[in-house]
Amino acid sequence: MNSFRALVVEEISENVFQRKIKENSIDFLPKNDTLIKVFYSALNYKDALSARGHKGITRNYPHIPGIDASGIVIESKSNKFKAGDKVLVTGYDMGMNTFGGFSELISVPSEWIVPLPENLTLREAMILGTAGFTVGLAIDAIFQNQISPDDGPVLVTGATGGVGSLAILILSKIGFKVTASTGKTDKYDFLRKIGVENIISRNDVINETDKPLLSKRWVAALDNVGGVTLSTAIRSCYNHGIICSIGNTSSDKFTVSVYPFILRGVRLFGIDSAETKMDKRLTIWQKLSNQWKPDNLDIIVKEVNLESLNNEIDLILQGQQCGKVLIKISDENV
Ligand SMILES: NC(=O)c1ccc[n+]([C@@H]2O[C@H](COP(=O)([O-])OP(=O)(O)OC[C@H]3O[C@@H](n4cnc5c(N)ncnc54)[C@H](OP(=O)(O)O)[C@@H]3O)[C@@H](O)[C@H]2O)c1
Incomplete structure (x- = not known):
């Protein structure tokens, strides 16, 4: 993959922001140790603020929001992960000042990555998300x-x-x-x-x-x-x-x-979910994938894709969303 699609937020003039789905060169990504193909992301209130140009959340634009992502490792320089591993990432700096999950690819430090728990699919991991x-x-x-x-x-x-x-x-x-x-x-x-x-x-x-x-x-x-x-x-x-x-x-x-x-x-x-330490993170994800996992997660889901995300961002900013907006970024069968 030499290029990838993502929702890019640009500051077109001072404090005027524009959101567009763009095809980007892979060089646009930050140079972290692990490259992940994203299958699902989710919409959070914080993402909408970042997508609106809230500089308390995202200092510099152009930016790709998305504090949540699940997907498959493409390559990693860390010995903790290898190509093909299913993983999820939530919080830390992702989607804030590091490009985030509204994107077909993310490049993140391996310290931020949680191996996908056994009893969760990539999709379920993002219904839960942050x-x-x-x-x-x-x-x-x-x-x-x-x-x-x-x-x-x-x-x-x-x-x-x-x-x-x-x-x-x-x-x-x-x-x-x-x-x-x-x-x-x-x-x-x-x-x-x-x-x-x-x-x-x-x-x-x-x-x-x-x-x-x-x-x-x-x-x-x-x-x-x-x-x-x-x-x-x-x-x-x-x-x-x-x-x-x-x-x-x-x-x-x-x-x-x-x-x-x-x-x-x-x-x-x-509660500070973004900076929770990894050992605590792993414990909580284990419980979310076992004794705390609801049988009927889909009941709250509105599934959208990158193209229809813009409208969902406006709705969450107006306090008008109901349930969880799940974003399908790539097709799992491809
Ligand atoms: N501390 C953390 O680690 C952490 C993690 C995730 C999220 N958060 C924060 O938690 C909050 C919820 O996040 P979310 O992603 O669930 O957002 P969300 O989907 O937009 O939900 C927020 C809900 O708050 C209610 N609401 C909206 N505007 C309101 C207002 N002016 N007065 C009273 N109630 C209002 C609405 O529910 P009703 O219409 O049903 O009243 C709305 O659906 C946000 O502030 C977010 O930044 C914090």
Whole structure:
């Protein structure tokens, strides 16, 4: 392969960005030790920000976004991988300041690569992708906090999004009762179908009073929204529960007093999927491919290709996606 197709984002004039599918010479790729043919990628909120020209995420353009990729090694200078190995890559700098997975080829350091777990296909690995891995980190934290399904419901905010819908699938698979908060009143059937017990409105997790503590409603939460939603989730947590801060689709700032922490022993746990160390990564992927693997992953999937990706990027930026956008980059039969 001397050339490859990819979605390239260019800055055509100051702060004006254009996204195009382009045929590129292989010399366009960074010179890392492992070259991978990509079969699947996935769309994350962060990818959309990078594709929109968010310089806090991607400093320099032209750029190929995509923090997720699964595929087959073409060549590697590392003795850890050889041609033909099936692999997945999520996070680190990929798709941020290193060209990412919206591309037929990636060149990445071998330290970023996870061998495809035995019980996952390349396609399933990308239905999960960063979103599923992030949920895995949160579930691991919930168990580390000695919480089990009998202890009470788990709140998932931004429930219809990529992280949200995977959180519901995986939590319900392992027996947790999920309370889902959403702004999409037309998606209640979808949420019930994927395993939600109790649906509440997005506004129901927005308490703008300065009350330090609120009625106890959940033993744990996976929060994709931030802001007042995160503050409300913390103030409404059972004693010795855990709130996992994952995202900031509403706001990156929140205010709480110390009382949920010193009177209820609530733990606030930050999730950073991108820089998770490799040994932890391997443990979480093992669980995602075994006891945490939902039987019905396809139920949340919208499968697209590179050509139709542009429109999906706009939808996720408007908060309008439902479920997980899987991107088929190359045909597995070729
Ligand atoms: N910490 C990590 O390692 C990590 C990893 C992955 C993702 N993230 C972050 O997690 C968040 C979710 O990512 P994603 O890829 O799942 O994005 P996504 O698919 O766009 O989902 C986000 C969901 O948040 C809700 N939402 C959107 N705008 C909102 C607003 N203004 N106010 C309240 N709710 C809003 C919507 O759900 P409803 O309509 O159902 O309410 C939306 O579907 C992002 O902030 C992302 O950057 C962090």
